Each structure stands twice: as C-alpha cells, then as structure tokens.
Amino acid sequence: MINDENIIKNIEEKAKKIRRYVINMIYEAGSGHPGGSLSCVDIITTLYFHIMMHDPLEPKWEDRDRFILSKGHAAPALYATLAEAGYFPVEELKTLRKFGSRLQGHPEAKLLPGIEFSTGSLGQGLSVGAGIALNTKLEKKDFRTYVLLGDGEIEEGQVWEAALFANHNKLNNLTAIIDRNRYQIDGKTEEILSLEPLEDKWRAFGWNVLTTDGHNIRDLINMFEKIKTNSGKKPTVIIANTIKGRGISFMEGDNNWHGKSPSKEEYELAIKEL
Amino acid sequence: MEKSTRDAYGDALLKYGNNDNIIVLDADLSVSTQTSKFAKKYPERFINVGCAEQNLIGVASGISVADKYKIVFASTYAMFAMRAWEQIRSMSHDNLNVKLFVSHSGLTNPSDGSSHQCLEDLAIMRTIPNMVVVIPADAIETEKVIENEIKRKGPVYVRLNRIKTPMITEEYYDNNDFKLENIVKLVDGDDLTIISAGTMVYESLEAAKTLIDNNINPCILNVHTIKPIDKNAIIKAAKETGVIITVEEHSVYGGLGSAVAEILGEEYPIVMRMIGTKDIFGESGEYKELLKKHGLTAENIVKSSKELLNNKKIKR
DSSP: OOOOOHHHHHHHHHHHHHHHHHHHHHHHTOOHHHHHHHTTTHHHHHHIIIIOOOOSSTOOTTOOOEESSSSSHHHHHHHHHHHHHSOOOGGGGTTTTHHHHHHHHOOOOTTTTTOOOOOTTTTOOOHHHHHHHHHHHHHOOOOEEEEEEEEEEGGGGHHHHHEEEEEEETOTTEEEEEEEEEEEEEEHHHHHHHHHHHHOOOOOOOOOOEEEETHHHHHHHHHHHHHHHHHSSOEEEEEEOOOOOTTTTTTTTTTTGGGOOOOHHHHHHHHHHO | EEEOOHHHHHHHHHTTTTTTEEEEEESSSSHHHHTTTHHHHHHEEEEOOOOHHHHHHHHHHHHHHHHHTEEEEEEEEHHHHHHGGGHHHHHHTTTTOEEEEEEEEESSSSSTTTOOOOOSHHHHHHTTTTTTTEOOOSSHHHHHHHHHHHSSSSEEEOOSSSSOOEEEEEHHHHHOOTTTTTEEEEEEOSSSEEEEOOOOHHHHHHHHHHHHHHOEEEEEEEEEEEEEHHHHHHHHHHHHEEEEOEEEEEEEESHHHHHHHHHHHHOOOOOOEEEOOOOOOSSSSSHHHHHHHHHHHHHHHHHHHHHHHHHHHHHH
8 A cells, every 4th residue: 555645746746747748739739639638647647657667768678567558549648658757858749740750649669669569540459468468478577568448449349359368368467457438439438339337347258357546546556556466367457437538627528528629728728727 | 292381381380480489379270270280389389369360460469569589470261360451450560570371362262162262362461561462382482481481570461272282383492592572483485474373373384384385485473472572573574575464363453463563554564464353252162163263274374375465466
C-alpha cells in the first residue's frame, strides 16, 4: 500500500499537466480524440511515472517494461506523457498530425522513440503484447508488458483470440488495462454492443480480473504494485472505470467530444479548468 | 523426382532449426503446413495458437517487436492467412522480421473446393509496402528461399503448395546462386517469352519442349519473387522477343500478369497474354481437371503462344 502522499500528489500534478498538453495539441492540430485521450491520462501517467521501469535516454533498453497503446486514437495522451518523461522535446507536441511530424495521428513505432508497435486500427495490441510477453518467458527475462485497450475496442474478435492465448500460455507477465469509459464512437457501449457482465467474461477466459477507479492514482498504484507480485499463472486485466473527457467539465461524459477539436472559446475555457 | 514445396519447408525448418533465434508458429494446421516436424524436435520454440489467424500474426509480430534477432516463421493455409490481411499489413508497416510461409495455395488443395483455394493472395499481398512476395517453383528453390530468409531481415509472404511437383531447378541451382532480386532464365530463346511462377514454371517448361519441336524458340523466365520484381529482366525479354505470355495459378487480376503488365505498360508496351483464373472461384475436383479448366496447362500455353506469334507476324 502506498502511503507517500507526495508521490501521489506529484503524479496527480503530472496528469494535470499532461491533460493541458493534450488539449493544446488537439487544439493546434484542429482534429483528434480528446474524449478517449483524457479518460486514460491517469492510467498512462501512473504507469510511466511510477510503475514501469523504462529509460527515456535509452528507449530501446532491453529490460524495459513494455507499453502498447492498443487504443491508438489516444495518441495525444501517450505523446504528452513520453515528452514529459523526456523521450523527445515537449515543443514537438505542437506538431501533432502535421505533415512531416513524428507525431502522426496514430502512433508510429518507426518514427517516434518510446513507441513499441504502431497502432490505430483497433483490436491488434493485445496479440502483440502477448507475443512480447511470451518472448520474455522464452528468454527468461522478468520485465512486464502492459496493453491499454479501449472498451469499445474489445468488441473486436481478435482481442478474445489473444485473451484465450494469454491464458493458455500462462502469461502472468502480461497486464491488460481496459479504459472503461462506457462510450464508443456511435454511443454507449451497452447500447451499441453490450459488454457486460465484463468481469465475468474475462474471468471465464481465465484471467485475473481487477476493477478500479481509473482516475484514482492511489488505487491505480496499489493495483499495479499488487500485480507485480502476482505469483499465479494467470494474466491480469484491470477494468478501469473512467469518464470520457475527464478533467474538462463540459467534455466529461459528452460523447460529442469523441473525435473533435475544441473551438478557440472552448479551448480557452478548457485550459482555465486545468 | 517429385516433392511438394510444403514438404521442402518442413524439411528446411528441421535442417536449420538448431538456430535458437528461429521460432515457428502455426494456427492448428501444423501437419498440413509441415511445421509439425519442427514442433516435434524443438517443442520449446514452437507455438500453436489454435485456429486464430489474426492472433497468429499478432503474436508473431509481438515476438519480433520484443527481439529483433528472432526469425519468426508463421504458417497456415494461404486462404486463411487472408483473413488476417490487416494484421499482416500492420506487421509489414513496422517492417517486422516475420516470415509467412503459407501452404495449399492456388488450386493445390483441389478436393476441398473453393473455401480452401486461394487465387487472390498475390494481389493483396503485393499491395502492402515493405512486403516481399515469393513463389518458389519447386522444392529446391523453396529451400533456397528459406536459407535466404533466415539471413534477410524483414517480412515475407511465401506461397507453398500441397501438391507434389517435379524438381525442375536442380540443374540451375547446381550452377548458380539464388538471388531474391533476380528472375531465373531457365530456357533461352528469341521467338517469345513465357513468364511464369510457382507450379506453372513446370508447365511452361513442358510447353517449351513442344514449341521447340515446332521450331519455335521460347525464352522461359521463372519469377520466384513477384515483389520486388526484376524489372530489367522483363523489359529485356520484351525487347528481345516482342511477345510475352504470363502464366500463374492465381487470378489474372493483380498477380504475376498484372505485375508484368505494370512494368511493360510504362516501359515497353507490347501485346501480351495473361494465363490465369479469370474472375472465378475454385471448386472441387482432381488437380489436373482444375488446371485444365482454367487453361493452366502446357497445351494451353503452346496454343496461346502460337496464336500470339501469328498475330505478331500479321502485324509485321
């Protein structure tokens, strides 16, 4: 259990800063996905600033923990985190989605340090994470692999192929995190294609299932730390209950903010709130 | 002597399998694709993902992402690899070192019928940037391709057959090296050029015998690598012979014939003929019956050659 309030406060401050970057970037770009980026900022921030072993000065360090953003449209949240961590200059964030930029609309592994695998088309990240986790076992290494998925994304069949595979191969070094913000592009997940009972589904596929508030840094830290000491053979999924657009009052829970950029007035309002 | 290219694949994996960097994946077809031989000898480096082809490609990609020294072989039937086209595209996008060796291509799974026969793969694999597309003509060439792929970094799609076919390149490779970028000239002639790949190279060589008996001297080119393709060899042959026929066990849309036409259309436009399946699915039957139906025979190559040559004379 984490008791150091300073650590928690520090990560909360980082998350706030990263939200500001996210809004700035999407405003500058004139397009992007604020809703699903803001919903997973706290998860990504906690991973990069407290949980994962990684080295921004040596992005390809062999024994680093691996992170895959399977929900590639949340790229602004990952880019902002990587820049804040020191993978590339913060000034570069304003080039998001611009011609010639390393910050493509969705993450590109060949362009930007810190990106393991290019994503954007949904449903592919968990298989890749499982492949990494399997190789880690073959090589008798002990780093961990984290894959962040959107909740709408898990409607893709490949996710469940990967879920079967990870359980069968006892990939206890693999952690999936589902950003459960309850919306997909066309509306509420439970209205488009219902996912509930979600915990039961993952449990039936042989996974450890943990549920948490995806915006509570303390709970996130405790959960990730608990998984690190997982001596069982199962992979773990965290269902992180989140709010789409988290942090900007007029974006929270409003699915119109799935994939649009704020106007000048909206941008100024949003920044004031952060 | 006859041997299927899938058997050559299975044997080559065994032959080179002591390399610890080689990992082999299959999607519940390991006996058919012949990866089962490797699986038996090196179980710790064999992974069966079950019948889940999208995950097959994803896991293969993940292993390559984790370790750039790994040489990841992934196998299933050609037809079922197609359902993972987008995953293959992602793998190729990141230029991962994954080697797709797919069996039962074209009509070489004759009795199973159209659901298992793949006449579209060359077209859709060829469109993916970074992807190398290879069709070995026989078992000997298949082994050469595997030797080369173990050394070469990057993704590849290699089209293998279920049917046993004659070993026709033995003499050639006794005297020459395999080079991915080079088309192989098997017969030299200046009356017309027959460009073929895979199983159709044998049919083309048979056709050549008849043509030579009729005082027609064909040039026979074996395009083992359809992408990147040996552009110069094709232009040279077109200039030297003025008549081109392509033969492939694949749809005429987007395959070998299209690849040749793309080059000649820009560089040296001449009338050519494409022998292949014409916008039609496969069906059950004997392999020879199916080949005959689609004109994928030495007889039809001879007939087409004569027709084209007559046209050439009329034009002159």
